[in-house]
Amino acid sequence: MMGLTGNSKLVTSTVGKSTNIRWHDCPIGQDGRQKLLNQKGCVVWITGLSGSGKSTLACALSHGLHSRGHLTYVLDGDNLRHGLNRDLCFKAEDRAENIRRVGEVAKLFADAGLICIACLISPFRSDRNACRSLLPKSFIEVFLNIPLEVCEARDPKGLYKLARTGKIKGFTGIDDPYEPPSDCEIVIHCKAGDCPSPKSMADQVISYLEVNGFLQY
Numbered sequence: 109m110m111g112l113t114g115n116s117k118l119v120t121s122t123v124g125k126s127t128n129i130r131w132h133d134c135p136i137g138q139d140g141r142q143k144l145l146n147q148k149g150c151v152v153w154i155t156g157l158s159g160s161g162k163s164t165l166a167c168a169l170s171h172g173l174h175s176r177g178h179l180t181y182v183l184d185g186d187n188l189r190h191g192l193n194r195d196l197c198f199k200a201e202d203r204a205e206n207i208r209r210v211g212e213v214a215k216l217f218a219d220a221g222l223i224c225i226a227c228l229i230s231p232f233r234s235d236r237n238a239c240r241s242l243l244p245k246s247f248i249e250v251f252l253n254i255p256l257e258v259c260e261a262r263d264p265k266g267l268y269k270l271a272r273t274g275k276i277k278g279f280t281g282i283d284d285p286y287e288p289p290s291d292c293e294i295v296i297h298c299k300a301g302d303c304p305s306p307k308s309m310a311d312q313v314i315s316y317l318e319v320n321g322f323l324q325y
């Protein structure tokens with residue numbers, strides 16, 4: 109809501125619970141930063157089950173882009189729950205708030221001109237779409253479509269085992285939902301039981317970024 113204060117030049121707004129606030133622009137903006145970095149700021153959002161390879165892909169992608177001279181930053185769900193999101197648990201409202209916060213942070217990184225790689229289970233379509241709506245032209249959703257049986261067989265943290273024996277409740281894919289994307293930019297899947305290597309998953313994303321003009325300014 110926009111409102112005029114006593115002085116007609118001072119326009120302030122109410123946004124959410126913040127009243128009397130005003131946006132302040134700086135002379136150096138996203139364009140200037142992108143030019144400096146010779147890339148377009150964007151968000152690569154990796155979604156998939158626990159154990160599907162989100163962190164592995166994020167690191168391989170970050171490494172691949174870095175070695176080509178691009179500035180990236182990884183926002184890993186597990187890591188962010190050690191700090192920014194340490195107050196959240198895994199009930200649906202908290203997962204939604206987790207995704208909302210990371211979407212906003214990712215938007216800031218993209219505005220900074222970076223290729224921001226966010227990897228979170230992000231099980232709900234509506235939460236992912238809300239993040240997409242923050243950056244409609246520079247949000248690249250990558251679905252790691254790896255079968256539950258493969259993720260469960262990997263089980264590097266032993267969490268599926270705990271979930272199967274009821275020691276963790278509300279575990280995604282076991283007794284909590286995962287909604288696959290209906291229309292996303294990139295889908296990565298296994299063929300005849302063989303999953304692509306981390307490097308080949310990263311190369312698939314890098315090709316997309318290249319073809320769509322994100323790796324130059």
Ligand SMILES: Nc1ncnc2c1ncn2[C@@H]1O[C@H](COP(=O)(O)OS(=O)(=O)O)[C@@H](OP(=O)(O)O)[C@H]1O
Nearest residue numbers: 158159185186198203206228229230231278279280
């Ligand atoms: N109940 C439950 N369900 C799913 N995952 C769980 C749960 N409890 C703990 N973990 C661990 O938390 C990691 C997922 O955190 P995210 O922030 O990505 O989750 S979410 O997007 O908010 O759903 C996830 O990490 P990844 O394996 O890297 O996906 C798990 O290690």
Ligand SMILES: Nc1ncnc2c1ncn2[C@@H]1O[C@H](COP(=O)(O)OP(=O)(O)O)[C@@H](O)[C@H]1O
Nearest residue numbers: 158159160161162163164262264303304305306
């Ligand atoms: N493409 C892949 N091929 C084979 N193993 C993989 C692949 N990607 C990940 N892994 C292995 O699967 C396990 C889970 O990967 P991780 O990146 O931690 O998944 P997530 O972040 O989705 O939980 C790890 O042990 C990792 O080494």
